[in-house]
Amino acid sequence: MRVLITAGASGIGRAMGEAFDAAGAEVWVTDLDPAALEALPDRWHCHAANAASEPEMRAVFDKIADAGGLDVLCANAGIAGPTALVEDIDLEDWRSCVSVNLEGAFLAAKHATPLMKSAGRGAIVLTSSTAGIYGYPNRAPYSAAKWAVIGLMKTLAMELGPFGIRANAICPGAVEGPRMEGVLEREAALKGMSRDAVYEGYASGTSMRSWVTAADVANMAVFLGSDAARLVSGQVIAVDGHTENPDPKV
Incomplete structure (x- = not known):
């Protein structure tokens, strides 16, 4: 199994790489952080690339094609974007957030699709968010982009299913x-609360009273990329401890 993980040098992306590696996959990673890429295992194929740049992503996919193709895509690149009331958000900050979170997923799927079609199989896993299921106060561009990622996934599942390609979205909660x-720091400042109070508010807003680890999300990605999920497609799967309150207030 050959897997590509965008933004795979740290956080959820690195956890995905480690989980796929443990499952015996050949791991390819893109990221913008050269130092983080240097710290990854030597056996991984690591490339500095901006997920929102088509020329840079095309170059990576050309290398993957030369290596024999792609079985699983984890389009994981994303940024938090601004934490502010909608009337206070700068348009350029909006565009930057939407570009990375949505266009990054689109470009990865666009260039993965021909490789998977030629193989007659494949799995695409998009990282959305619980912000893509609920509204998310003070995070308008992030929430809008993550809702759009789910729309993209649903369309990919419909278009690509006849070619044996599955598409699903993982929605992490607070990781x-x-x-x-x-x-946490920006939200605490905006609400006039302490960082710890906001932190506890996120946990208390779930039925399991818990935050999520990157490994929790990575384990779901490995499942969705495996044959064990061969008929799982078009699904929005939250890994969040069951969010009850998307606007934590303590």
């Missing part, structure tokens, strides 16, 4: 890690 730390 422990540096990206969410930034969100």
Whole structure:
């Protein structure tokens, strides 16, 4: 099995790489952080590339095609974007967030599809978010992009199913890690609350009273990429401890 993971050098992406590696897959990774790429296992195929740049992504897919094709795509690239009321969001910040989160997924799927069609099989896993299921106060561009990722996935599943290609979306909840730390700090400042109070609010907003780890999300990606999920397609699967309250207030 050959898998490509965009934004695979840290966080959820790296956890996906480790999980697929443990499952015996040949792991390919793109990322914008050269230092993080250097820290990955030598056996992984690592490439510096911007997920929202078509020329850069085309070059990576050309290398994958030369290596024999692609079995699983994990289109995982994303950024948190601004944390602000909608009237305070700068248009360029909106465009930047939507570009990485949505156009990055589109470009990866666009260039993976011909390789998978030629093989007559494949699995596409898009990283959305629980923000793509519920509204997300103070995160309008991120939420809008993640809702759109689900629409993209549903369309891919319909278009590609006749070719033996499946498409699904994983919707992580609040995932422990540096990206969410930034969100916590900005949200705390916006709401006039402490970082710890916002943190606890996220956990209390789930029925399992828990945050999510990157490994939790990665394990779902491996399942969706495997033959065990051979008839699972067009699905939106939350890995979130069951979100009850998408606007944590403590």
